[in-house]
Amino acid sequence: MSDPVPSTQPQLELRQVTKRFGGVAAVDGVTFEVAKGDIVGIIGPNGAGKTTLLNCISGLHRLNGGDIRWQGASISGMAPHRIAKLGIGRTFQIVRPFGSMSVRENAAIGALFGSADARRRPKEAFEIADEVLALVGLAAKAGHPVSALTIPDRKRLEVARAVATRPHLLLLDEVMAGLNNVEIDEALEMVRAVHATGVTVLLIEHVMRVIIGICRRAIVLDFGQVLAQGEPDVVLRDERVIQAYLGERYAKRLKP
Amino acid sequence: MLLILGVIVAGYALLAPLTSLDAAQSAGAPLLADRLWFHIATFIAMFVVMATAWNIIGGITGYAAFGNVAFFGIGAYTTGMLIAKAKWPFLAALPVAPVVSTAFATLVGLPLLRLRGHYFAVASLGVGVAVGELVQNVEYGGQPVFGGASGLFLPIYAVDNRGLFFFYLMVLAAALSIAVTWWVLRSRFGYGLIAIRENEEAAAVIGVNTTAYKVAAFALAAALTGLAGGIFSQWNVFINQDNAFPIEYNVQMILMALLGGTGTVFGPAAGAVLLQLLIQFLGGSLPVSAEIPFVSDTARPIVAQVILGVLLVTVVIFVPRGVIDFFGGRTRLSMSYLRRSLRETSL
Amino acid sequence: MGDFVQLVILGLLAGGVYVAVGIGFGLVWGVLNIVNLAHGALVIIGGYLTWQLFTTLHLDPFLTLPVDAVALFVFGYALQRGVINRIIRAPLLFTFLLTFGLNLIAVNVLLLIFGSDFRSVTPSYSGQGFEFGTVVIPYVPLISLGVAIALSAALAFVLNRTRIGLAINAIAADRDAAQLVGIDLRHAYAVTYGLGAACAGVAGGLIAMIQAITPTAGEPYTLQAFVVVILGGLGRVSATVVGGLAFGLVEAFGQSIPGSGSVFANAIAFGLMVVVLVTRPQGLMGRLR
Numbered sequence: 074m075s076d077p078v079p080s081t082q083p084q085l086e087l088r089q090v091t092k093r094f095g096g097v098a099a100v101d102g103v104t105f106e107v108a109k110g111d112i113v114g115i116i117g118p119n120g121a122g123k124t125t126l127l128n129c130i131s132g133l134h135r136l137n138g139g140d141i142r143w144q145g146a147s148i149s150g151m152a153p154h155r156i157a158k159l160g161i162g163r164t165f166q167i168v169r170p171f172g173s174m175s176v177r178e179n180a181a182i183g184a185l186f187g188s189a190d191a192r193r194r195p196k197e198a199f200e201i202a203d204e205v206l207a208l209v210g211l212a213a214k215a216g217h218p219v220s221a222l223t224i225p226d227r228k229r230l231e232v233a234r235a236v237a238t239r240p241h242l243l244l245l246d247e248v249m250a251g252l253n254n255v256e257i258d259e260a261l262e263m264v265r266a267v268h269a270t271g272v273t274v275l276l277i278e279h280v281m282r283v284i285i286g287i288c289r290r291a292i293v294l295d296f297g298q299v300l301a302q303g304e305p306d307v308v309l310r311d312e313r314v315i316q317a318y319l320g321e322r323y324a325k326r327l328k329p
Numbered sequence: 330m331l332l333i334l335g336v337i338v339a340g341y342a343l344l345a346p347l348t349s350l351d352a353a354q355s356a357g358a359p360l361l362a363d364r365l366w367f368h369i370a371t372f373i374a375m376f377v378v379m380a381t382a383w384n385i386i387g388g389i390t391g392y393a394a395f396g397n398v399a400f401f402g403i404g405a406y407t408t409g410m411l412i413a414k415a416k417w418p419f420l421a422a423l424p425v426a427p428v429v430s431t432a433f434a435t436l437v438g439l440p441l442l443r444l445r446g447h448y449f450a451v452a453s454l455g456v457g458v459a460v461g462e463l464v465q466n467v468e469y470g471g472q473p474v475f476g477g478a479s480g481l482f483l484p485i486y487a488v489d490n491r492g493l494f495f496f497y498l499m500v501l502a503a504a505l506s507i508a509v510t511w512w513v514l515r516s517r518f519g520y521g522l523i524a525i526r527e528n529e530e531a532a533a534v535i536g537v538n539t540t541a542y543k544v545a546a547f548a549l550a551a552a553l554t555g556l557a558g559g560i561f562s563q564w565n566v567f568i569n570q571d572n573a574f575p576i577e578y579n580v581q582m583i584l585m586a587l588l589g590g591t592g593t594v595f596g597p598a599a600g601a602v603l604l605q606l607l608i609q610f611l612g613g614s615l616p617v618s619a620e621i622p623f624v625s626d627t628a629r630p631i632v633a634q635v636i637l638g639v640l641l642v643t644v645v646i647f648v649p650r651g652v653i654d655f656f657g658g659r660t661r662l663s664m665s666y667l668r669r670s671l672r673e674t675s676l
Numbered sequence: 677m678g679d680f681v682q683l684v685i686l687g688l689l690a691g692g693v694y695v696a697v698g699i700g701f702g703l704v705w706g707v708l709n710i711v712n713l714a715h716g717a718l719v720i721i722g723g724y725l726t727w728q729l730f731t732t733l734h735l736d737p738f739l740t741l742p743v744d745a746v747a748l749f750v751f752g753y754a755l756q757r758g759v760i761n762r763i764i765r766a767p768l769l770f771t772f773l774l775t776f777g778l779n780l781i782a783v784n785v786l787l788l789i790f791g792s793d794f795r796s797v798t799p800s801y802s803g804q805g806f807e808f809g810t811v812v813i814p815y816v817p818l819i820s821l822g823v824a825i826a827l828s829a830a831l832a833f834v835l836n837r838t839r840i841g842l843a844i845n846a847i848a849a850d851r852d853a854a855q856l857v858g859i860d861l862r863h864a865y866a867v868t869y870g871l872g873a874a875c876a877g878v879a880g881g882l883i884a885m886i887q888a889i890t891p892t893a894g895e896p897y898t899l900q901a902f903v904v905v906i907l908g909g910l911g912r913v914s915a916t917v918v919g920g921l922a923f924g925l926v927e928a929f930g931q932s933i934p935g936s937g938s939v940f941a942n943a944i945a946f947g948l949m950v951v952v953l954v955t956r957p958q959g960l961m962g963r964l965r
Contacts, residue, residue: 131534157536171527173592174520182524185517186536195517238535393769440954446768447711451902452953455946458899462943580776587773631784638780645774646762674766676862 084109084144084273085130085161085242091138092122092129092297099125101297102139107242112264112274114284114305117294118318123277124166126294127244130275131163132156143242160188162240164231166247166277170219177215180205180233187238201237208270209233209263225256229263236267243267245276249283261286281309293317367492371564373605374499375557379578380585380597381506382553385513387583388591390546391526392442395450395579396457400430400551402574404558406464409481409568419486423559430555431548438547442540454579461574480569483562495564502560503598506553511594513549522546523592581608588644611636647671682811683928689814691924692821693882695917697897698904699828700875702916703835705905707848707868709768710760713775715901716894717782718873722748722880723889724790730797730884737797737885738819744877752873757866764865779898786891794888802885820882825917827878831871832913844868903949909959918961923948 083106092100100122107113115123128134130141132153141149148156162183171179181202184191193201206212209229214222222230228248235243245264249257257280265287268274278284284291284305291308293300295317301308308314379401387393404426411422441452464475475481488494513519521542524532533539562568581604589600611633647667701715712718722744729740759778763770805814835841843864846854855861883889883897900923908919923945930944952959 133530133534152538152540153530153533154536154538157534163534165531169528169531171524171531173523173527178520182520183535185520188536191536195515195520198517234535387769393772395772441950444953444957447705447709448906448953448957450768450772451711451906452950454899455902455949459943459946459950466943580773583769584773587769628788631787634784635781635788638777638784641777641780642759642774645770645777646759671762674764674770675762676764676865 082109083107083142084111085275086142087126087130087139088142089139090126090129090136090141092125092134093137098137098297100129103294103297103299104139105292105299105302107273107275109241109273110271112268112287112289113276114288114291115275115277115294116279116281116284116291117300121294121317122297123294124246125297127163127246127275127277130156130244131161154186157187157238157240158189160190160239160241161244162187162235162238162242163244164228164235164246164248166250168224168227168231170222170227170230170234172219174219175215176211176217176219176222176230177202177206179219179230180211180215180237183234183237184239188240190239191237198237202233205233205237208236208266210259225252225260228252228260232263232267236272240272242273242275245274247277247279249278249280257282285309367496369609371492371496371499372609373602374496374503375561376581376585376601376605377503377598378499378506378557379554379582380589380601381503381510382550382557383582384550384586384591384597385510385522385553386543386546386550388586388593388597389510389513389519389526390522390543392543392547393450393583394547394550395454395583396460397453397550397554397582398574398576398578399457399460400434400554401558401561401578402461402464402570403433404430404555405562405568405573406475406481406558407555408559409483409562410475412563413476413481413483419563423556423563426559427552427555430551430558434548434551435544438544439540442543442547457574457579458576461570461576464574465570476569478569480567481562483566483568485566486563495560499557499560499564502553502556505556507594507598509549509553510597514594518542518545581605584641588648607640608637646674683932684925685811685813686817687925687928688921689817689821689924690928691921692817692824693879693886693920694900694904694923695920696820696824696827696875696879696882697901698908698916698920698923699831699913700872700879701898701901702905702908702910702913703831703875704869704872706910707844708756708764708865710764710771710775710869711768711902712869712872713772713898714779714782715775715872715876716896716898717779717786718748718752718876718894719880719883719897720786720889720891720894721751721782722877723884723893724786724795724880725877726881726884727795727797727889730799731795737799737881738823741823741878741881744881745874748877748880749870749874751870752876753866753870755873756869757862760869761862761865783891783894790891792890792892794890795884796888797884799885816885820886823878823882824920827875828913828917831875834871835913840864840867900945903945905959906949906952906957907959909961912961915959915961919959922960 085107087106088104090100090103091098103126115126117123125134129136132148132151132155136149139149140147143159143161148159171182174182177199181195181198183205184193184198184201185195186192191201203212203215206215209232211226211229211233214226219227219230232245232248248264249260252260261283264274264276268287276283276288288305290303291305292302293308293311293314300317301311301314379397383394383397407426407429408419408422411417411425412419437456441449441456444452465478467474468477485491513522521532521537524535524537525539525542529539558573562573565572585600585604586597587600588604589598590596612630647670697715697719700718701712704710704712725744725747726737726740729735729743730737755778760771760774763774799816801815803814805812805818835844843854843859844867846857846859847861847864851861879897880894887893904919904923905916906919907922908917909915926944926948
């Protein structure tokens with residue numbers, strides 16, 4: 074099955090989104106668009122406001138300014154569960170599985186709730202759970218308790234649960250963090266597989282290989298602001314981006 | 330093994346009272362056909378309701394409410410007032426108790442459930458205490474509305490074999506609580522509650538309406554607890570702040586759920602039976618209560634409390650997951666288990 | 677006008693006791709994350725100690741306060757180190773239940789030792805006070821307020837200027853980091869609880885002079901300590917001082933409401949607490965955690 078082509082109408086729009094904590098603007102006037110079916114990466118040095126941005130989109134933070142639009146309608150200020158119902162799913166950087174449930178139940182609960190396309194009764198939810206676990210490669214461990222999983226597997230479970238909510242847009246927060254090279258390749262496959270089912274993906278990553286590997290577009294954040302956006306290899310050679318990551322001296326050194 | 334044991338005990342407890350007093354006594358089982366036993370058993374059943382109900386909000390949802398006795402008292406006074414002042418028949422007044430308790434829980438729950446951890450526990454405790462005080466003392470035109478300090482007296486319910494009637498009624502309420510818990514644990518609602526307990530933010534982003542679910546769990550617990558209170562008011566014929574809003578019930582419900590195993594269907598019920606029997610045994614009100622050596626009769630209830638306290642402390646330290654873990658066969662009560670749980674929780 | 681002033685004075689004086697009751701409770705809650713349901717028992721043990729010393733040795737009750745502090749500190753230290761530390765990493769519910777059990781034991785042991793008769797401590801100057809026209813400032817509550825303020829200052833000094841105090845602050849900020857820099861958690865935790873118990877003991881001594889005590893008389897103080905700490909704000913001694921004084925004022929004015937004002941004391945206290953929790957959870961002076 075070929076990659077779905079992104080359409081022209083923006084599915085997700087951020088306009089001048091601002092979030093302050095105390096006096097500090099963690100996210101400051103961020104504006105960009107994500108088209109349906111696209112796969113976009115958000116990169117930036119630590120503390121650039123990437124996770125805060127995801128929290129704003131998924132409704133865990135209230136905006137101090139700006140607007141977020143989903144399929145044309147504003148979703149700023151909506152409760153997180155309603156945003157989930159609209160079809161926006163997410164994973165957390167530090168995974169948050171439901172510890173007392175099994176792997177299968179964790180996946181199923183996504184299908185029990187989730188977007189309007191999900192919301193099944195328990196029996197069907199478990200069938201969907203099995204599908205999703207197969208998609209992320211956890212089918213063999215379905216009956217295991219969560220505590221028995223390795224870190225990469227927990228990340229898979231986190232993705233599985235989010236996918237089970239049948240999202241139209243999936244927000245992934247540093248899924249690759251802490252994985253070795255082999256595990257990253259496997260995770261890349263998993264993200265590709267998820268994307269192939271028609272889900273728009275917006276992911277935060279530090280690992281450049283991932284950004285260049287699967288993202289069609291990259292957005293660079295620094296100090297809460299958009300520094301650059303465009304195709305990954307173009308963006309990564311942008312002087313301002315290099316400066317943000319490595320500092321002024323290195324940027325000068327790397328100048329051709 | 331547990332199942333068989335449980336069925337036998339339950340069967341005996343439930344069916345034996347139906348035998349006549351004479352038959353039971355001649356068969357050598359005086360305990361069960363005895364009026365005192367009915368009283369104790371009804372009391373135990375009442376706690377089964379309360380502990381199981383608390384478990385819904387405290388054990389399954391993870392919001393440890395410390396003031397659920399408020400719902401018990403509200404239920405008791407609702408039914409009590411309807412019977413005593415408005416002259417309603419008991420069976421009509423009883424269903425109103427859970428309704429009023431639920432309404433109150435919804436009203437109070439909306440602001441309260443926004444709080445977490447300690448703050449929620451303390452606030453719910455505060456509500457529990459305040460409601461008791463208010464109900465006892467509020468006056469209108471110089472007269473106490475709810476009977477004041479002298480309490481509320483209800484007419485005795487005219488039915489044959491009253492002890493038996495209220496015993497089975499309370500057991501019915503207990504069965505209802507357990508059935509509700511069983512349903513919750515396998516429903517979408519229950520999964521949502523567990524998700525809230527395990528990680529509220531994650532639950533929200535996968536689409537659980539956390540506010541609505543929490544309030545619903547709270548209201549459900551209130552309804553069942555209120556039902557127990559309603560039955561209590563007519564059964565006891567007299568209610569006042571001391572017996573309708575006893576602060577120690579709050580802790581007892583929680584302890585029972587903890588002892589038996591929170592988050593399970595039968596755990597709180599098992600805990601309720603065990604703990605209440607223990608309290609009664611130590612207090613000397615069971616026919617088989619033993620003599621505590623070196624202790625005078627007047628000192629006995631005090632010593633009983635000390636023993637209870639020591640037991641409580643010991644259990645909390647050594648058995649954090651509850652006894653049902655043992656009976657269910659999942660773990661065995663051994664030194665290594667005790668040592669392990671100690672290591673998990675101590676510094 | 678004189679009535680209003682009198683109420684304010686009575687409120688502040690009563691607040692002194694609440695401050696003393698609250699600071700120990702707040703310390704244990706803020707640092708150890710333990711809501712100590714046995715706090716009232718610790719208070720009343722202090723009360724009985726003062727009574728015993730007053731009755732058998734005829735010591736001025738204010739002189740017994742340091743004894744209360746030391747004795748309760750040792751007791752609290754041992755209790756924390758030996759018992760409470762065992763479940764300190766368990767969920768919050770467990771500490772509630774454990775301290776409840778300890779309370780049960782303590783109160784009933786006191787009942788066995790002292791019986792349920794009411795005891796009071798009445799030095800020669802109790803009942804007398806300064807008089808300014810229609811306004812009366814009774815001696816004992818006035819000195820008690822002074823003691824309470826001094827106690828708070830002493831506690832704040834220990835927490836901010838001594839090594840162990842800084843260690844306690846470090847633990848409150850970040851327990852794991854504190855361990856990494858070599859702080860002995862078990863000892864520091866026990867000291868914290870000991871300090872809390874010491875403050876409770878002093879509060880008990882003050883209370884014995886103001887009211888008649890019986891083993892169960894400590895219970896309401898546990899609940900009131902909650903309100904004081906929440907009202908003022910968890911986290912700093914000064915915040916609890918404000919909370920205690922504020923609570924004293926609320927109580928004084930609440931009791932003066934015509935009708936059954938005094939009967940609603942508990943209801944007012946808890947109503948206030950719930951309102952604060954819902955509207956301004958960090959209290960009058962606290963910072964939002």
